[in-house]
Amino acid sequence: xxxxxxxxxxxxxxxxxxxxxxxxxxxxxxxxxxxxxTPAMRQRRMVREFSRQVRLEEARRRAAKxxxxxxxxxxxxxx
Amino acid sequence: MAWQWFHRLGSPRWFYQKSSxxxxxxxxxxxxxxxxxxxxxxxxxxxxxKQGNSYRIMYIHVPAAFLALAGYYIMAxxxxxxxxxxxxxxxVVMRAAAPxxxxxxxxxxxxxxxxxxxxxxxxxxxxxxxxxMLILFFLYLGVMALSGAFSREQSADKASALxxxxxxVNIPIIYKSVDWWFTLxxxxxxxxxxxxxxDPSMFYPLITMIAGFYLFYAWVLTLHTRSLILQREWRTQxxxxxxxxxxxxxxxxx
Amino acid sequence: MxxxxxxxxxxxxxxxxxxxxxxxxxxxxxxxxxxxxLALRSRADIVxxxxxxxxxxxxxxxxxxxxxxxxxxxxxxxxxxxxLLATLLSQEALxxxxxxxxxxxxxxxxxxxxxxxxxAKVAVHWLVTGLPLAVLSPMLGMMLNLPSAGYLPxxxxxxxxxxxxxxxxxxxxxxxxxxxxxxLLLALIIMPLYVPVLIFGTGTVQAxxxxxxxxxxxxxxxxxxxxxxxxxxxxxxxxxxxSLDH
Numbered sequence: 055x056x057x058x059x060x061x062x063x064x065x066x067x068x069x070x071x072x073x074x075x076x077x078x079x080x081x082x083x084x085x086x087x088x089x090x091x092t093p094a095m096r097q098r099r100m101v102r103e104f105s106r107q108v109r110l111e112e113a114r115r116r117a118a119k120x121x122x123x124x125x126x127x128x129x130x131x132x133x
Numbered sequence: 134m135a136w137q138w139f140h141r142l143g144s145p146r147w148f149y150q151k152s153s154x155x156x157x158x159x160x161x162x163x164x165x166x167x168x169x170x171x172x173x174x175x176x177x178x179x180x181x182x183k184q185g186n187s188y189r190i191m192y193i194h195v196p197a198a199f200l201a202l203a204g205y206y207i208m209a210x211x212x213x214x215x216x217x218x219x220x221x222x223x224x225v226v227m228r229a230a231a232p233x234x235x236x237x238x239x240x241x242x243x244x245x246x247x248x249x250x251x252x253x254x255x256x257x258x259x260x261x262x263x264x265x266m267l268i269l270f271f272l273y274l275g276v277m278a279l280s281g282a283f284s285r286e287q288s289a290d291k292a293s294a295l296x297x298x299x300x301x302v303n304i305p306i307i308y309k310s311v312d313w314w315f316t317l318x319x320x321x322x323x324x325x326x327x328x329x330x331x332d333p334s335m336f337y338p339l340i341t342m343i344a345g346f347y348l349f350y351a352w353v354l355t356l357h358t359r360s361l362i363l364q365r366e367w368r369t370q371x372x373x374x375x376x377x378x379x380x381x382x383x384x385x386x387x
Numbered sequence: 388m389x390x391x392x393x394x395x396x397x398x399x400x401x402x403x404x405x406x407x408x409x410x411x412x413x414x415x416x417x418x419x420x421x422x423x424x425l426a427l428r429s430r431a432d433i434v435x436x437x438x439x440x441x442x443x444x445x446x447x448x449x450x451x452x453x454x455x456x457x458x459x460x461x462x463x464x465x466x467x468x469x470x471l472l473a474t475l476l477s478q479e480a481l482x483x484x485x486x487x488x489x490x491x492x493x494x495x496x497x498x499x500x501x502x503x504x505x506x507a508k509v510a511v512h513w514l515v516t517g518l519p520l521a522v523l524s525p526m527l528g529m530m531l532n533l534p535s536a537g538y539l540p541x542x543x544x545x546x547x548x549x550x551x552x553x554x555x556x557x558x559x560x561x562x563x564x565x566x567x568x569x570x571l572l573l574a575l576i577i578m579p580l581y582v583p584v585l586i587f588g589t590g591t592v593q594a595x596x597x598x599x600x601x602x603x604x605x606x607x608x609x610x611x612x613x614x615x616x617x618x619x620x621x622x623x624x625x626x627x628x629x630s631l632d633h
Contacts, residue, residue, distance in 0.1 A: 071185055075189050287632070288630070
C-alpha cells in the first residue's frame with residue numbers, strides 16, 4: 055500500500071476531480087460535526103436557562119420572605 | 134422479576150447515567166475509524182480505472198446511504214417499542230434519530246449529486262436509487278415536522294411513532310415502485326447501475342468507513358438522546374441537581 | 388353516552404344523532420349511509436376539489452405552452468398529479484368536523500371497532516371526491532389532447548388509485564386532526580406515501596398509450612388498494628386515538 059499521489063498539489067487536484075471530491079468530503083464533515091455538536095450546544099443553553107431560573111427563584115424567595123414573616127409574627131402576638 | 138431490567142432500561146435517568154460511560158468508547162472508536170477510513174480512501178486506495186479519482190466520494194456516500202436507511206428502521210422500531218410497551222426512553226431515542234437520519238440522507242444525496250457531475254456529466258438524474266433516497270429524505274422531514282407540530286410531547290411521540298411505522302411499511306413498496314418506474318423510463322445512454330465487483334484494496338477502506346459511520350451514528354444518537362432526556366426531565370430532581378452541578382462547574386452562577 | 392351528545396346539541400346535531408344511532412345499530416352500511424347523507428349536505432366540500440382539479444389543469448397549458456403533442460405526452464402525469472393534490476387538499480377536513488364537535492370521541496367509545504367507522508368515512512370521501520374526479524377525467528384528457536387509447540385506463544386507474552389515496556391520506560388526516568393548521572403539514576407527511584400509487588397510476592395510462600397491455604399495472608393498483616384498505620384504517624384508528632388524547 056502506498057500513497058497514490060506524487061505531491062500535495064496532485065493530491066488536492068486529483069486529476070481534475072479535486073473540487074468534487076473535496077466538496078463532498080467537506081460538506082459531509084461539516085454535517086457530521088454539526089450533528090455531534092448540537093447536543094452540547096443545546097445542553098449549554100439549558101444550563102444557562104437553568105441558572106437564570108434558579109437566580110429568579112432565589113430572588114423571589116428573598117422578596118417573599120419578609121412578607122411571609124409578617125403574618126406569622128401577628129399570630130404569635132395574638133397568642 | 135425477569136422484567137426488571139427491561140423497565141430499568143426504559144428509565145431515561147438510568148440511561149443517562151449509564152450511557153456516560155459508553156460515550157468516550159463509541160465516540161473515540163468511531164472517530165478513529167472515520168479518520169483512518171478517510172485518509173485510506175482519499176490517499177491510499179488505488180485510482181479507479183473508469184471513474185478516476187471521483188470514485189473516492191463513494192467512501193462517504195455509501196456508508197451515509199446505508200445508515201440513512203438503517204436509521205429509518207431504527208427510528209421506526211424505537212417508535213413501535215414505545216407505542217407497544219409505553220417505554221419513555223424508546224420515544225426519546227426515536228425523536229433523536231429523526232434529525233440524525235435526515236442529516237445522513239442529506240449527506241448521501243449531496244455526495245451522490247457531486248459524484249454524478251464528473252461521472253455522468255450531470256448533478257442530478259432521476260435514477261431509481263437517487264429518487265428513493267429523496268423520498269426517504271421527505272419521509273424523515275415529515276416525521277420531524279409532525280413531531281414539531283404538537284405542543285404536548287406525549288402526543289408528538291405517539292403521532293410521529295405511528296407515522297414512522299406507516300413509513301416503514303411503505304418503504305419497500307416505494308423502493309419497488311420507483312425501481313419499476315425507472316426501468317420504464319431509463320434512457321438508453323445512461324447506465325448507472327453497475328454491479329461490478331470491487332477490488333479488496335478499494336473495499337477495505339469502505340468497510341472501515343462503514344464501521345466508522347455505524348459507531349459514529351451510535352455515538353451521536355446517544356448524545357442527542359441524552360440532551361433530549363435532560364430537556365424533558367427538566368423539572369425532575371435529578372436533572373436539577375445535575376444542571377445545578379454543571380452550572381456551578383462552569384461558574385455561571387454564584 | 389348518547390343522551391350526552393344530544394344534550395350538547397350543535398349545528399350538526401341531527402346528523403350526530405343519526406350517526407350515533409347508526410353506530411349503535413352496529414351496521415357498517417348504516418354508518419356509510421349516514422355519512423354519505425351528511426357529506427351530500429355540504430355541497431362546497433364536493434364541488435371545491437373538482438373545481439380545483441379543473442382550474443389547475445387549465446393553468447398547465449398556459450404554463451408549458453399549447454403544443455398539442457407535448458400536452459398529449461404530459462397529460463397522464465398532469466391529470467394524475469392534480470388528482471393527487473385534489474384528494475390531498477380535501478382530506479384535511481375528513482375528521483375535522485367530527486373531532487371539533489366531539490362525535491369522533493363518541494365513535495371511538497362505541498363497542499364496534501373504530502376501523503369500520505374510519506372505513507365508512509373514507510369510503511364516503513372517495514365517493515364524493517375520487518369518483519367524480521375519475522368521471523371528470525376524460526373531459527380533461529380531451530382538453531389536454533390525450534390520445535383515445537388512454538381514456539379507459541385513465542378512468543379505471545383513477546377509480547382504483549384515488550381510493551388508495553383516500554385511505555392513505557386518512558392516516559395523515561387522523562394524525563393532524565388535533566393541530567390547528569395542518570394543511571401544509573398534511574401534504575408534507577402524506578405526499579411521500581402517495582408515490583407508489585402515482586407511479587402505477589400514470590404507468591397504467593402510459594402503457595396503454597404505448598400500445599401495451601396495462602392489466603399488470605391495474606393489478607398492482609388493485610393490490611395496493613387491498614393492502615391499504617386492510618392497513619390504513621387500522622393506522623388511522625390508532626392515530627385518532629392519539630389525537631383524541633391530545
